[in-house]
Amino acid sequence: MPSYRLPSWRFLEKTLRFVPGIELAVEAEITHDKxxxxxxxxxAGTPLMPIVMGLEGMVQAAMACIGTDSLPVVQNIRLSxxxxxxxxxxxRVRTLSLADPEDELGRTRVRVAMRSEGDxxxxxxxxxxxxxxxxxxxxxxxxxxxxxDASYPRSPESFSPSPLFQGRFLRRISEIYSIxxxxxxxxxxxxxxxxxxxxxxxxxxxxxxxxxxxxxxLQAGALMMPAGYLPAAFEEIRSLRPFRDGEKLICWVRARSxxxxxxxxxxxxxxxxxxxxxxxxxxxxxxxxxxxxxxxxRRTSVVPLSEVEAKFRSLVKEGHFSLVMQRSxxxxxxxxxxxxxxxxxxxxxNDSSIRxxxxxxxxxxxxxxx
Numbered sequence: 001m002p003s004y005r006l007p008s009w010r011f012l013e014k015t016l017r018f019v020p021g022i023e024l025a026v027e028a029e030i031t032h033d034k035x036x037x038x039x040x041x042x043x044a045g046t047p048l049m050p051i052v053m054g055l056e057g058m059v060q061a062a063m064a065c066i067g068t069d070s071l072p073v074v075q076n077i078r079l080s081x082x083x084x085x086x087x088x089x090x091x092r093v094r095t096l097s098l099a100d101p102e103d104e105l106g107r108t109r110v111r112v113a114m115r116s117e118g119d120x121x122x123x124x125x126x127x128x129x130x131x132x133x134x135x136x137x138x139x140x141x142x143x144x145x146x147x148x149d150a151s152y153p154r155s156p157e158s159f160s161p162s163p164l165f166q167g168r169f170l171r172r173i174s175e176i177y178s179i180x181x182x183x184x185x186x187x188x189x190x191x192x193x194x195x196x197x198x199x200x201x202x203x204x205x206x207x208x209x210x211x212x213x214x215x216x217x218l219q220a221g222a223l224m225m226p227a228g229y230l231p232a233a234f235e236e237i238r239s240l241r242p243f244r245d246g247e248k249l250i251c252w253v254r255a256r257s258x259x260x261x262x263x264x265x266x267x268x269x270x271x272x273x274x275x276x277x278x279x280x281x282x283x284x285x286x287x288x289x290x291x292x293x294x295x296x297x298r299r300t301s302v303v304p305l306s307e308v309e310a311k312f313r314s315l316v317k318e319g320h321f322s323l324v325m326q327r328s329x330x331x332x333x334x335x336x337x338x339x340x341x342x343x344x345x346x347x348x349x350n351d352s353s354i355r356x357x358x359x360x361x362x363x364x365x366x367x368x369x370x
Contacts, residue, residue: 009207010028021066026061035085036169041166048082049083057095058097061095065110066099072132074131074236075131075235078124078233081123096114098111111129112127136238136240144268145252152179162227164222169192170216170219172213172219182225182255185221187250189220190247191210221265228288232285232286250270250274253265264283267280
């Protein structure tokens with residue numbers, strides 16, 4: 001069994017389980033302060049983990065699991081639900097990697113899942129297969145078409161904030177050549193120089209070359225889709241070489257199908273000499289859950305009752321209190337102590353159940369005001 005130390009990469013903040021070459025489970029605390037791309041990725045008022053950074057974290061875990069510096073071909077990307085990163089407390093993400101034995105062609109598949117504490121780590125938000133040792137053929141990549149003689153009449157910035165809801169750092173479309181709704185787009189992307197994805201306390205290097213450019217590739221796809229569509233799946237992401245800082249690249253999005261609630265497309269990236277640089281095959285985007293549904297999934301960190309009690313005591317300097325929770329329309333009272341004075345308790349007991357909650361709220365509000 002191989003033996004090696006894990007690298008100090010951003011998503012490998014805490015090791016939960018490590019069997020070198022076989023299995024790796026890690027966690028990282030993702031916050032708006034430590035992960036500077038999060039405030040740049042707010043959809044319908046909800047801060048979300050960008051898919052490209054989720055892929056970055058999962059590739060980090062896969063590479064660390066088997067102890068390699070080689071970049072994999074990523075296949076079978078499934079995005080079941082977004083990862084919400086609350087502004088007040090962030091969230092922990094857990095990345096689980098499991099390596100298969102090397103096959104007869106010298107390839108190793110590492111299956112990776114990313115979960116979050118938003119649902120108690122109970123379900124997979126993202127799933128991918130990382131294929132190490134896979135050939136990086138270009139035979140299936142079409143030649144870069146000739147660009148139109150004139151640019152598109154609208155600037156890239158005119159598409160912000162809809163459909164391009166991303167912040168300025170992630171918006172890397174520098175020129176638009178053409179947009180045909182439901183069919184495809186031609187755009188120019190510019191690679192950021194000295195990109196800073198994390199706080200200054202972290203190493204700024206990424207395993208996947210320029211996640212911001214990969215996000216811009218998806219944005220180029222969004223230009224031909226109905227506003228608000230979000231990525232749901234990919235067949236494959238194949239990188240042929242790293243991007244260079246400041247480099248200008250040509251992005252061609254070619255639709256495969258346009259259904260009533262989903263669009264499937266292939267995205268090809270070329271350099272200025274029309275040589276292929278990266279391909280995203282089988283990109284599927286769908287109409288998302290409504291903003292209300294996204295907000296319903298928002299979750300802050302669990303606060304122990306002892307901490308709640310301490311905070312209440314700081315508000316209610318004198319007297320005692322009880323913590324009142326409402327669940328499924330019914331009041332349940334957890335008696336930490338006695339919230340109100342006896343006459344106040346009698347007032348609550350004698351009132352109807354419908355009015356008890358607002359009455360208790362008024363009593364607490366009055367004490368807080370004092």
